[in-house]
Amino acid sequence: xxxxxxxxxxxxxxxxxxxxxxxxxxxxxxxxxxxEVGPRDGLQIEPRILTTxxxxxxxxxxxxxxxxxxxxxxxxxxxAVPQMADTNELFDMLNRRPGVRYRALWLNPKGxxxxxxxxxxxxxxxxxxxxxxxxxxxxxxxxxxxxxxxMPAWIQRYRDAGIATxxxxxxxxxxxxxxxxxxxxxxxxxxxxxxxxxxxxxxxLENLSxxxxxxxxxxxxxxxxxxxxxxxxPDLHVKLHLHDTRGCAVANAVAAMExxxxxxxxxxxxxxxxxFAGHKGAAGNICTExxxxxxxxxxxxxxxxxxxxxxxxxxxxxxxxxxLPGKVMKxxxxxxxxxxxx
Amino acid sequence: xxxxxxxxxxxxxxxxxxxxxxxxxxxxxxxxxxxEVGPRDGLQIEPRILTTxxxxxxxxxxxxxxxxxxxxxxxxxxxAVPQMADTNELFDMLNRRPGVRYRALWLNPKGxxxxxxxxxxxxxxxxxxxxxxxxxxxxxxxxxxxxxxxMPAWIQRYRDAGIATxxxxxxxxxxxxxxxxxxxxxxxxxxxxxxxxxxxxxxxLENLSxxxxxxxxxxxxxxxxxxxxxxxxPDLHVKLHLHDTRGCAVANAVAAMExxxxxxxxxxxxxxxxxFAGHKGAAGNICTExxxxxxxxxxxxxxxxxxxxxxxxxxxxxxxxxxLPGKVMKxxxxxxxxxxxx
Numbered sequence: 001x002x003x004x005x006x007x008x009x010x011x012x013x014x015x016x017x018x019x020x021x022x023x024x025x026x027x028x029x030x031x032x033x034x035x036e037v038g039p040r041d042g043l044q045i046e047p048r049i050l051t052t053x054x055x056x057x058x059x060x061x062x063x064x065x066x067x068x069x070x071x072x073x074x075x076x077x078x079x080a081v082p083q084m085a086d087t088n089e090l091f092d093m094l095n096r097r098p099g100v101r102y103r104a105l106w107l108n109p110k111g112x113x114x115x116x117x118x119x120x121x122x123x124x125x126x127x128x129x130x131x132x133x134x135x136x137x138x139x140x141x142x143x144x145x146x147x148x149x150x151m152p153a154w155i156q157r158y159r160d161a162g163i164a165t166x167x168x169x170x171x172x173x174x175x176x177x178x179x180x181x182x183x184x185x186x187x188x189x190x191x192x193x194x195x196x197x198x199x200x201x202x203x204x205l206e207n208l209s210x211x212x213x214x215x216x217x218x219x220x221x222x223x224x225x226x227x228x229x230x231x232x233x234p235d236l237h238v239k240l241h242l243h244d245t246r247g248c249a250v251a252n253a254v255a256a257m258e259x260x261x262x263x264x265x266x267x268x269x270x271x272x273x274x275x276f277a278g279h280k281g282a283a284g285n286i287c288t289e290x291x292x293x294x295x296x297x298x299x300x301x302x303x304x305x306x307x308x309x310x311x312x313x314x315x316x317x318x319x320x321x322x323x324l325p326g327k328v329m330k331x332x333x334x335x336x337x338x339x340x341x342x
Numbered sequence: 343x344x345x346x347x348x349x350x351x352x353x354x355x356x357x358x359x360x361x362x363x364x365x366x367x368x369x370x371x372x373x374x375x376x377x378e379v380g381p382r383d384g385l386q387i388e389p390r391i392l393t394t395x396x397x398x399x400x401x402x403x404x405x406x407x408x409x410x411x412x413x414x415x416x417x418x419x420x421x422a423v424p425q426m427a428d429t430n431e432l433f434d435m436l437n438r439r440p441g442v443r444y445r446a447l448w449l450n451p452k453g454x455x456x457x458x459x460x461x462x463x464x465x466x467x468x469x470x471x472x473x474x475x476x477x478x479x480x481x482x483x484x485x486x487x488x489x490x491x492x493m494p495a496w497i498q499r500y501r502d503a504g505i506a507t508x509x510x511x512x513x514x515x516x517x518x519x520x521x522x523x524x525x526x527x528x529x530x531x532x533x534x535x536x537x538x539x540x541x542x543x544x545x546x547l548e549n550l551s552x553x554x555x556x557x558x559x560x561x562x563x564x565x566x567x568x569x570x571x572x573x574x575x576p577d578l579h580v581k582l583h584l585h586d587t588r589g590c591a592v593a594n595a596v597a598a599m600e601x602x603x604x605x606x607x608x609x610x611x612x613x614x615x616x617x618f619a620g621h622k623g624a625a626g627n628i629c630t631e632x633x634x635x636x637x638x639x640x641x642x643x644x645x646x647x648x649x650x651x652x653x654x655x656x657x658x659x660x661x662x663x664x665x666l667p668g669k670v671m672k673x674x675x676x677x678x679x680x681x682x683x684x
Contacts, residue, residue: 028562180679215673218639219596220370246676247632247669248639251593254561274673281665282672290589297560297590323623325667327589330621331557334588337522 029262031301033069034288035239036062038316040071040105041285042271044083046320052086054319056093061312062268063097066304067288071265074105075114091120107140109157116161125158125165125203127151127194131187132176135213139171144190148197155201167207168194169241174225175216177276182216184225191229191236207237209265212252214276215245215283219255226259239263242286244325245274249286250294257300266291269313269324287326289313293333306333371604373643375411376630377581378404380658382413382447383627384613386425388662394428396661398435403654404610405439408646409630413607416447417456433462449482451499458503467500467507467545469493469536473529474518477555481513486532490539497543509549510536511583516567517558519618524558526567533571533578549579551607554594556618557587557625561597568601581605584628586667587616591628592636599642608633611655611666629668631655635675648675 039059043050050058059072072094073087087104094102101122106112115121130136133144140147155165170190175181187210195205208229226238240256242249242264253264265285272284292304306328313329381401385392392400401414414436415429429446436444443464448454457463471489472478478486497507512532517523529552537547550571568580582598584591584606595606607627614626634646648670655671 175676175679177674216676218636219593220640244669245673246635247592247629247673248636250589251561251596251636254593254597279672279674282674283669287589293588294560294590294593298562327586327625330624331587331589331616332519332621332624334517334558337517 028257028298028300029260031262031303032257032295033263034067034292034295034302034304035069035071035103035263035265036067036268036288037071037241037265037285038062038267038269038271038288040074040084041265042267042269042316043320044074044081045273045275045284046083046271048319048321049083050319052089052093055086055090056095058268058312058315058319059090059102060095060097061308061315063100065308065312066302067309068099068303069101069103071103071105074107075111075118076105076107088114088118091118094120096120112157112161123158123161123163124167125155125163126167126169126207126209127154127165127198128169128171129190129194130171131182131190132172132179134178135172135176138178148193151194151197152201155198155203159202165198165201165203166205167209168198168205169209169211171211172213172216173210174212174221175214177214184228187225188228188232191233195233205236207239209239209241211241212243213241215243215248215274217242217252218248219251222252222255222261223259226256226261230260237263239265241265243274244270244283244286247283249283250290253286253291254294254298257295264291268309269316269326269329271316271320271324283325287313287324287328289326289328293328297334307335370599370640370642371602373604373645374599374637375605376409376634376637376644376646377411377413377445377605377607378409378610378630379413379583379607379627380404380609380611380613380630382416382426383607384609384611384658385662386416386423387615387617387626388425388613390661390663391425392661394431394435397428397432398437400610400654400657400661401432401444402437402439403650403657405442407650407654408644409651410441410645411443411445413445413447416449417453417460418447418449430456430460433460436462438462454499454503465500465503465505466509467497467505468509468511468549468551469496469507469540470511470513471532471536472513472555473524473532474514474521476520477514477518480520490535493536493539494543497540497545501544507540507543507545508547509551510540510547511551511553513553514555514558515552516554516563517556519556526570529567530570530574533575537575547578549581551581551583553583554585555583557585557591557616559584559594560590561593564594564597564603565601568598568603572602579605581607583607585616586612586625586628589625591625592632595628595633596636596640599637606633610651611658611668611671613658613662613666625667629655629666629670631670632668635670639676649677 074084078085266288267285268288270287274282289309317324416426420427446463500507608630609627610630612629616624631651659666
């Protein structure tokens with residue numbers, strides 16, 4: 001049993017009461033899958049460049065804490081993102097744990113080629129679109145139409161590598177600092193359009209990732225947009241990529257769970273930031289251990305060892321050299337009060 | 343119109359979309375009342391002692407941002423809580439805004455006497471109990487039974503001052519670092535017992551404050567315990583005093599709203615900390631502007647000017663001399679995208 005360093009030092013708490021079963025909300029999923037994106041989405045904004053071996057230590061710690069899918073790096077221009085310059089070496093050095101998928105990001109055909117030639121990257125056939133015309137142009141130098149026009153070529157590239165394209169991510173799905181709130185019908189329309197492109201090119205959209213890239217969403221918006229999409233396409237698997245820019249991330253995840261979402265991206269320690277917030281201290285992705293804590297307290301299984309994850313968050317804090325926004329890592333877990341420790 | 347310093351500098355956003363009405367969750371209260379406790383519950387843990395005039399500046403800024411009830415200080419032992427030593431002078435110096443209640447805390451008859459003799463404190467007839475026997479003894483040197491035994495004398499003290507006792511606060515209502523999870527039936531039992539004591543002493547329990555003092559609650563626990571209490575006593579007004587020790591505070595507030603809670607304590611900037619967490623960086627009370635933001639995005643009215651409140655949070659940060667955990671103050675408000683600015 002790991003010890004919670006932040007808690008009073010009492011291993012056997014006299015008269016301790018375990019979480020009552022009655023607090024389980026019946027409309028929550030039984031299990032939630034958490035995808036760790038800290039080593040990529042989190043680290044990429046950090047000014048201190050970590051050594052490859054330190055990144056491997058962090059990724060190993062995350063896998064050992066029970067995370068089954070980890071975004072380990074990105075095959076992007078090293079001049080644009082110096083922190084990710086060693087992604088190829090990183091994948092060569094990873095101590096792969098059985099059953100864990102190690103993913104990466106790429107933005108252009110060259111990046112995909114590098115990921116494919118590395119040979120150790122778990123590659124999904126995933127397309128990406130952005131719900132804001134202004135933002136997609138600033139971020140990718142392409143319009144929404146141009147991005148759709150390029151999709152058949154991407155599908156072919158994946159097919160050439162033996163990979164079926166079955167996923168799309170919609171960035172800025174709730175709001176955009178440049179355009180304001182994103183109308184829900186626009187997101188629904190983008191999903192329908194991607195679905196058609198995939199069908200026209202011999203594949204099928206099965207997984208949708210809705211990204212609240214700039215932290216605009218509220219619990220009400222989660223329920224409303226996800227509800228609309230699930231009503232329209234009940235078989236579509238919806239994942240959320242949440243940012244905590246305005247403090248709603250955990251509330252948004254809980255609201256999404258209440259309408260059936262069972263998969264989330266998150267970042268250990270809340271590692272990362274928001275390049276669009278205009279404040280270097282702005283929060284980044286939803287914090288992995290805070291999300292896992294909330295799940296655990298509501299009886300939703302994540303397969304995560306929360307004490308081990310907090311140790312990984314403390315390692316991340318040491319590696320980047322400044323305090324991370326995660327709360328559980330400072331407030332302490334409650335695992336010693338659970339049944340199996342009683 | 344105040345400007346959001348963190349946002350791109352565009353007052354009129356071309357093509358900006360306002361929050362869609364459809365995202366309003368029908369089971370949320372129309373209005374939420376937020377009670378600002380930062381100047382007391384937040385500041386008391388801060389090592390830097392603020393000048394009385396700086397406290398007045400902060401309290402004025404909070405009142406000007408639309409907060410209608412502010413816990414301004416406490417009449418406690420200045421040796422135990424040096425930050426609160428000037429509460430008497432503070433109330434003399436306050437620039438009272440019409441319609442704003444300025445409250446204080448006291449823990450013993452002498453404290454109440456000081457508040458009464460000051461003459462400028464808005465005094466509620468409120469009793470306090472704690473759901474953890476270990477914690478109440480450590481915190482007040484009294485058992486739960488002894489605390490109940492003293493209640494008739496407190497009711498009489500308030501009555502002598504012309505004040506009806508109609509409220510009780512239950513501390514550690516969800517969990518306690520010393521005792522573990524608090525069984526819901528224990529909390530229900532404490533409320534019933536307080537109700538009886540009040541009835542036996544010629545007054546009536548109308549307001550219940552449930553305090554998650556050590557940040558143990560989850561959204562599921564909020565719904566379950568509040569639901570039980572509201573089912574049993576539909577006319578009892580329930581307020582929540584939430585701490586963000588483990589990152590669930592906003593999610594807990596939203597869950598509580600969904601079962602009808604419409605009043606919350608909170609602290610500007612997330613000012614404060616948790617003396618029980620064993621980590622000086624542990625989060626304190628739920629952050630006022632993050633809560634107000636979540637409400638606003640869901641169509642729940644708070645009467646708060648969010649941009650003005652963010653300025654108050656920045657003032658609080660300047661006064662205490664270190665970064666506060668609030669997210670909206672760093673991520674930026676979205677007020678410029680709202681209807682009245684479009």
